[in-house]
Amino acid sequence: MKLPGSRGEVSAALIEALGREPGRRRLPDTSLTAGADPYGDDLQLALYLCYELHYRGFDGVDSAWEWDPDLLRVRAALERGFLAALRADVPVADDVGSALEEAVLEPVDAEGVSYFLRDDGELWHLREYAAHRSLYHLKEADPHVWVIPRLTGRAKAGMATVEYDEFGAGRAEQVHSKLFADLMADLNLDTSYGRYLEAGSRQMLATVNLMSLFGLHRSHRGALVGHFASVEITSSPGSRRLAEALERAGAGPAAVHFYAEHVEADAVHEQLVRHEVVAGLLQEEPDLAPDVAFGIAATGWLEDRFGEQLLGAWRHGESSLRVPL
Numbered sequence: 001m002k003l004p005g006s007r008g009e010v011s012a013a014l015i016e017a018l019g020r021e022p023g024r025r026r027l028p029d030t031s032l033t034a035g036a037d038p039y040g041d042d043l044q045l046a047l048y049l050c051y052e053l054h055y056r057g058f059d060g061v062d063s064a065w066e067w068d069p070d071l072l073r074v075r076a077a078l079e080r081g082f083l084a085a086l087r088a089d090v091p092v093a094d095d096v097g098s099a100l101e102e103a104v105l106e107p108v109d110a111e112g113v114s115y116f117l118r119d120d121g122e123l124w125h126l127r128e129y130a131a132h133r134s135l136y137h138l139k140e141a142d143p144h145v146w147v148i149p150r151l152t153g154r155a156k157a158g159m160a161t162v163e164y165d166e167f168g169a170g171r172a173e174q175v176h177s178k179l180f181a182d183l184m185a186d187l188n189l190d191t192s193y194g195r196y197l198e199a200g201s202r203q204m205l206a207t208v209n210l211m212s213l214f215g216l217h218r219s220h221r222g223a224l225v226g227h228f229a230s231v232e233i234t235s236s237p238g239s240r241r242l243a244e245a246l247e248r249a250g251a252g253p254a255a256v257h258f259y260a261e262h263v264e265a266d267a268v269h270e271q272l273v274r275h276e277v278v279a280g281l282l283q284e285e286p287d288l289a290p291d292v293a294f295g296i297a298a299t300g301w302l303e304d305r306f307g308e309q310l311l312g313a314w315r316h317g318e319s320s321l322r323v324p325l
Contacts, residue, residue: 002059130187154276239259
């Protein structure tokens with residue numbers, strides 16, 4: 001993965017620093033990070049760069065940057081701004097049960113990205129959607145693995161069971177990130193990891209950054225379980241609509257298969273996550289209930305913002321990407 005172009009002062013300073021050895025270049029100072037829009041392109045790209053060092057890294061970037069103390073201080077400042085904004089802006093249900101029920105409610109007016117793609121989407125819409133989503137799906141389930149060592153009993157066993165399926169149940173060709181790469185190939189997209197980072201919107205970056213933030217901090221284990229629950233329990237009906245959209249648009253069988261696979265798999269995962277992961281965690285650590293509820297709510301709130309960004313562009317006949325495919 002290559003370092004992208006910057007989107008502001010913070011990301012510019014960070015990109016310049018990452019091109020050198022740790023300790024050989026000054027990192028962004030607190031005045032820059034404090035003034036950055038928590039949902040803006042600059043902060044979200046800077047966070048994405050910091051987090052990507054914990055995944056596959058970047059071409060030409062020293063691996064020692066991953067745990068560089070100065071970089072971690074910058075990342076912490078960016079995280080504080082992002083989290084503070086979310087806690088101020090996201091309405092959270094009073095309890096986990098209510099949060100889960102709110103997450104699964106389907107809109108009566110059939111609005112949303114998956115509805116639009118099923119009913120009106122053209123192939124170019126689907127290609128843009130896949131390019132955006134590739135920023136997560138080419139590492140699908142990776143951020144959630146970090147929570148497993150932090151769980152015990154039913155929650156650990158349930159989480160490991162779901163993740164085992166996400167990673168192909170022992171079959172490399174069935175790993176979900178590989179299935180998404182096959183979808184991209186069917187849509188004539190570049191399957192290289194991180195290829196569409198330059199094109200991805202700040203709203204999409206925020207959805208990926210949220211799970212990385214929760215995953216990297218033990219203190220946010222409850223929020224990550226909430227995030228995971230939100231993703232799994234809302235996936236099946238949306239995946240069915242996306243499979244129908246791809247089939248209607250004439251996409252190849254691998255593209256349809258990715259979402260068709262998620263219809264059945266995530267229906268099973270929903271029950272495991274509800275009754276083993278979430279219930280098991282709260283049985284062991286009931287004080288984490290507010291964190292779980294926050295994780296569910298923040299996930300839905302950021303996904304809604306991403307959906308609004310896509311539909312706002314598409315309904316005006318415009319591209320949702322920052323740069324053309």
